[in-house]
Amino acid sequence: xxxxxxxxxxYLGSKPELRQLPSGTDVANARLAQSYMLLGKNEERTNWxxxxxxxxxxxxxxxxxxxxxxxxxxxxxxxxxxxxxxxKRNTYEVVVKKCHRIxxxxxxxxxxxxxxxGPDSSIAQGTxxxxxxxxxxxxxxx
Numbered sequence: 001x002x003x004x005x006x007x008x009x010x011y012l013g014s015k016p017e018l019r020q021l022p023s024g025t026d027v028a029n030a031r032l033a034q035s036y037m038l039l040g041k042n043e044e045r046t047n048w049x050x051x052x053x054x055x056x057x058x059x060x061x062x063x064x065x066x067x068x069x070x071x072x073x074x075x076x077x078x079x080x081x082x083x084x085x086x087x088k089r090n091t092y093e094v095v096v097k098k099c100h101r102i103x104x105x106x107x108x109x110x111x112x113x114x115x116x117x118g119p120d121s122s123i124a125q126g127t128x129x130x131x132x133x134x135x136x137x138x139x140x141x142x
Contacts, residue, residue, distance in 0.1 A: 006074045006075060006094060007072070008032065009070065009071040010032040011033050012030055012032060012066055015066050016030035016053065025055060026054070026055060028057075029053075030061060031051065034049065052093050053099070065105050067105025069104075070099055070102060071099070072098065073096075077095050079092070
């Protein structure tokens with residue numbers, strides 16, 4: 001079976017929140033904003049992704065701050081649930097496998113100074129690096 005893979009870089013919309021599942025597994029959740037330009041229209045759009053970090057990566061995520069520019073490698077997991085009113089709901093969750101801080105929000109406000117978890121230091125093993133912006137065949141810049 002082939003695992004899906006999702007790679008994205010963006011900015012954290014808030015500091016990750018840490019909690020513990022009933023099983024005892026640590027989990028952190030955060031939201032990531034990823035902006036892109038529509039070519040020929042001078043229009044910027046933003047996607048928001050719900051990130052989930054399990055186990056040791058949950059503690060790595062707690063080192064991130066709101067506004068940090070991060071790069072993740074993850075997979076998408078479909079989740080379904082039932083509301084209290086009995087309605088069916090579903091979502092896709094971005095389950096992070098690898099992460100890397102490109103730049104901290106604090107370093108950006110200090111004029112680009114790197115912190116101890118800057119672009120040259122991987123805080124989670126296996127980080128692949130930063131995604132370059134490129135144009136797709138249908139006119140999107142990602």
